[in-house]
Amino acid sequence: MSENYLTFALAKGRLADNAMKLLKDSGVSCPEMENKNSRKLIFTNEEYKYKFFLAKASDVPVYVERGAADVGFAGKDTLREEHKNICEVLDLGFGKCRIMVAGYDTPANRLKLAHGHNLRIATKYPNIATEYFENKNQSIEIIKLNGSVELAPIVGLSDFIVDIVETGTTLQENGLTILEEIGELSARMVVNTASIKIKNHQITNLIRNLEKTLSEGR
Numbered sequence: 001m002s003e004n005y006l007t008f009a010l011a012k013g014r015l016a017d018n019a020m021k022l023l024k025d026s027g028v029s030c031p032e033m034e035n036k037n038s039r040k041l042i043f044t045n046e047e048y049k050y051k052f053f054l055a056k057a058s059d060v061p062v063y064v065e066r067g068a069a070d071v072g073f074a075g076k077d078t079l080r081e082e083h084k085n086i087c088e089v090l091d092l093g094f095g096k097c098r099i100m101v102a103g104y105d106t107p108a109n110r111l112k113l114a115h116g117h118n119l120r121i122a123t124k125y126p127n128i129a130t131e132y133f134e135n136k137n138q139s140i141e142i143i144k145l146n147g148s149v150e151l152a153p154i155v156g157l158s159d160f161i162v163d164i165v166e167t168g169t170t171l172q173e174n175g176l177t178i179l180e181e182i183g184e185l186s187a188r189m190v191v192n193t194a195s196i197k198i199k200n201h202q203i204t205n206l207i208r209n210l211e212k213t214l215s216e217g218r
């Protein structure tokens with residue numbers, strides 16, 4: 001963590017674009033970062049002493065927990081999955097989606113999902129899936145994938161998937177159905193546990209400004 005700077009880690013992709021817009025509307029801007037062709041990894045606003053970097057979504061909690069970033073913007077799916085010792089301070093309202101159990105909607109599958117054991121679950125979220133089925137007292141075998149999880153039941157790799165659903169298009173176009181809902185998700189702001197004390201004034205102001213922007217619906 002850089003002493004004089006407030007350092008932000010943003011999950012790459014759509015979430016980062018939304019987060020940068022929210023920050024800009026709240027008075028925290030970084031013109032250098034608006035050049036989409038740049039291959040730079042870290043961006044600085046020298047005037048206001050901010051640093052920003054983009055990271056793979058699942059790495060954002062790691063940077064924040066270890067203090068390499070004071071503040072992180074990441075999806076609740078990542079935070080639930082990674083279980084890091086960080087403070088979740090604000091629901092940013094965008095990136096809304098749900099995490100679901102999905103598969104082929106057949107009577108046999110419904111029965112299996114309700115009462116079966118040794119279910120083969122393909123997912124990018126092994127911890128979330130394990131916790132969910134443990135709470136239902138059902139044993140599962142996790143098949144960890146890194147993308148295109150919907151393929152797994154189609155090619156016979158798994159019985160079901162645990163994955164995020166935003167519009168539902170991917171499931172629908174592949175003949176799969178939501179069978180159970182695990183929870184609702186959205187983008188969150190997280191803060192390093194030491195930064196929240198050491199940089200309390202800056203972080204409190206930031207939260208206040210973000211809340212104001214969010215309440216104005218910008």
Ligand code: PRP
Pocket residue numbers: 146147148149150163164165166167168169170171
């Ligand atoms: C996510 C998710 C689903 C899809 C859901 O994948 O894992 O596959 O989006 O979106 P929808 O309900 O709007 O169709 P992502 O696009 O992040 O790609 P990935 O499968 O390669 O991880």
